[in-house]
Amino acid sequence: MAESNTQGWRRSRERSLPGRRRMDFMLPIVRRQWQHNLGGSVEKRRHWSARWSVLAVVLVLLLGGRAALAGPVLALDAAAGELALDGHGQAWLDADGHADLASVAAGTAGAWVATVPGHIYPLRRGQALWFRFTLSEADDNERWYLQVPYPGVDRVTLSTQDPQGRWIEQTAGDTLAVAAWPLPHRHPLLPLALMPGTPQQFYLRVENRNGFGAPLQFTSERELVRQEQRSGLVLGIYFGLAGLSIVLALLAALPLRDAAFAWYALTIGLMALSQACLTGIAGLHLWPRQAWWNDVSAIALPPAAVAALLWFLSTVVSLPERSRRSHLLLAVLSVACLAAAGAILLVDPGWRSRILVPVMVLSILAAISVVAWAASRGDRHAGWLLVAMVPVAVGASLPLARLSGWLPVSFWTTHAMQIGIAIDLPLLMAVLVARSQHRRATSRRLHGLDRTDPATGLINAHVFLERLQRLIARSGRLKHDSLVLLVDIANTQALRRDFEPRWADELPLRVAGRLQSAAREFDSVARLADHRFGMLVEGPLTVDEVAATGPKIVARCLMPFKDRPLEWVAQVRVAHTLVPSGHDARSVVERLDAVLAAVPPDSKRAVFPVR
Incomplete structure (x- = not known):
């Protein structure tokens, strides 16, 4: 009976201590190997001692060491190429920022909580956010990196222990010169020190004055190259388009003497430089050793770009001529933006976003309101400006929401402004080109008022007599006949009585169009009076x-007009004569005028040849 109880106790002990049985099995092997090595050299004994120390560590991990690792182990798969931390790590907020790595690693600093995907951690200056996570890889075919896709983060420090227990630390962020990063990049990119088959625990310390909501991504070297190729394509398209727009605007500003093109070039240049700062391009390529300026430029340059934008919009819609008060409002806001940019350089970093966000929001809303007001007052370009400003306003709202701590860092909060500006650039250039053409046409009309009729664009009576005199001389020299016609609208008073008065004012414009369509390219049509026209054939x-020219003109003017009643037509009377007739131009016109003046008001005849 006692022997049976002893055997049962032994079986129970074996079931409860499987790890000890494995150790009992391994100890004789270790002991024999050690005795075998006693006879060797000291150097050989040290070699085997290190090997069996590693074996002992592996055994400890197999027997229960995994319980000491923080959270689940993330297995990095080279086939996938990328893995996000999401909810597989733990986070802890150091409220005073005084905790050191030793106390954090020992677990005595504070209580850890599981990470949440997309969570925004509120941070203030002086505080620190800690993450811990455990990674493993099956082989060493790929190098792995920790990506923090937030170019504006102040400082991130990645820490882990080497096999000898020493801490390895890598630091990156805006408060450190990009050239001093472990791997200079647009955003923090930290190499991961991993041993195949061995879980490795990492600690990440984050310092940022505006909170932290960026995803932590583990990326293989192959996937990183692929991502950089895609990002390079997108950024290259944007900055190439911006550079081309600036060059075209500067080339057009001087010949056209249009300040709008110069303001356009300045605005696009400042916007492109701001986006270079926000995406990390400027810190990587333009000032890699200027840590202070790299940190502050991403906040200071956007209000300067908005200041130039306000002046540009005021110039395009001719705001000084339309409303001095509205122009003064935009001027004050532009100066306020420049003052905000200067203040951002001087104030405490925690106040930068508090200055930037209100100024940007107020300026954008004021710009949209003023352009909408100009569109409601009939500006032909303001409507297209509003359409062009929509993608910029939407794109700017996402980064501002991220700075305010309302949205986490993502592709859209980082690149939405670039996409909006890329859509905006060709639209604004098209508006400037249309505006320039309109200004040139208006300038030509103003310079030609002494030779053209401002309502119809036809030549006036003075130019008509000049051309008629040349026509008489040319026809006599070439010995052929040409035709001169005077065309009067005879039913203006009847139309004014039977229809709306404004329609009667519109009738001469409609008749001018009909006469132009009846004339050939080398013929001339002139407006000689309110209801009289002249033609040179x-x-x-x-x-x-x-014989057919006069009736053809009468028939064309009697055709109904679109969107008008059938009775609303122009009844015209035409007097014509052949030249040369032995007289000068003025006498020819006087003869035709006398014929038309003698026609009775109730006459049904429409064509009057003059011999």
Whole structure:
């Protein structure tokens, strides 16, 4: 009975201590190997001592060492190429920022909580956010990196222990020169020291004055190269488009003498430089050794770009001529933006976003309101400006929301502004080109008021007499006949009585269009009075062509007009004569005018040849 109880106790002990049985099995092997090595050299004994120390560590991990690791082990798979931390790590907020790595690693600093995907951790200056996570890889075919896709983060420090127990630390962030990062990049990119088959625990310390909501991503070297190729393509398209727009605007500003193109170039240049700062391009390539300026430029340059944008919009919609008060409002806001940019350089870093966000929001809302007001007052370009400003306003709202701590760091909060500006650039250039053409056309009309009719664009009576005199001389020299016509609108008073008065004012414009469509490219049409037109028809002309010209003009003017009643038509009377007729231009016009003046008001006849 006692022997049976002893055997049962032994079986129970074996079931409860499987690890001890494995150790009992391994100890004789270790003992024999050690005795065998006693006869060797000291150097050989040290070699085997190190080997069996590693074996002992592996055995400890197998027997229960995994319980000491923080959270689940993330297995890095080279086939996937990328893995996010999401909820597989733990976080702890150091409220006073005084905790050191030793106390954090010992677990005595504070209580850890599981990480949450997309969570925004509120941080203030002087505080620190700690993450811990455990990684493992099956082989060493790929190098792995920790990506913190937040170019504006102040400082991140990655720590882990080497096999000898020494801490390895790597630091990156805006408060450190990019050239001093372990791997200079657009955003913190830290190499991971891993041993295949062995879980490795890491600690990440984050310092940032505006909170932290960036995802932590573990990326293989192959996937990192692929991502950089995609990012390089997108950024290259944006900055190439911005550079081309600046060059075209500067080339157009001087010949056209249009300040809008110069303001456009300045605005796009400052916006592109701001985006270079926000995406980390500027810190990597323009000032890699200027840590202070790299940190502050991403906040100081956007308000300067908005200041230039306000002046640009005011110039495009001719705001000084439309409303001095509105122009003064934009001028004050522009100066406020420049003052905010200067203040950001001087104040405590914790106040930078508090200054930037209100100024940017107020300026953008004021710009949209002023442009909408100009569109409501009939500005032909303000509507397109509003359409162009929509993607910029939407793109700017996402980074501002991230700075305010409302949104986590993501692709859209980082690149939405670039996408909005890329859509905006060609639209603004199209508006500037259309505006320039309109200004040139207006300038030509103003310079040609002494030779053209401002309402119809036809030549006036003075130019008509000049051309008629040349036509008489040319026809006599070439010995052929040309035709001169005077066209009067005879039913203006009846139309004014039977229809809306404003339609009667519109009728001469409609008749001018009909006469232009009836004339050939080398013929001339002129407006001689409110309801009188003149035409010069170049010869040589046959008798049939001369006889058909007058009736053809009458028939064309009697055709109904679109969107008008059938009765609303122009009844015209045409007097014409052939030149040369032995008289000068003024006498020819006087003869035709006398014929038309003698026609009775109730006459049904419409064409009057003059011999």
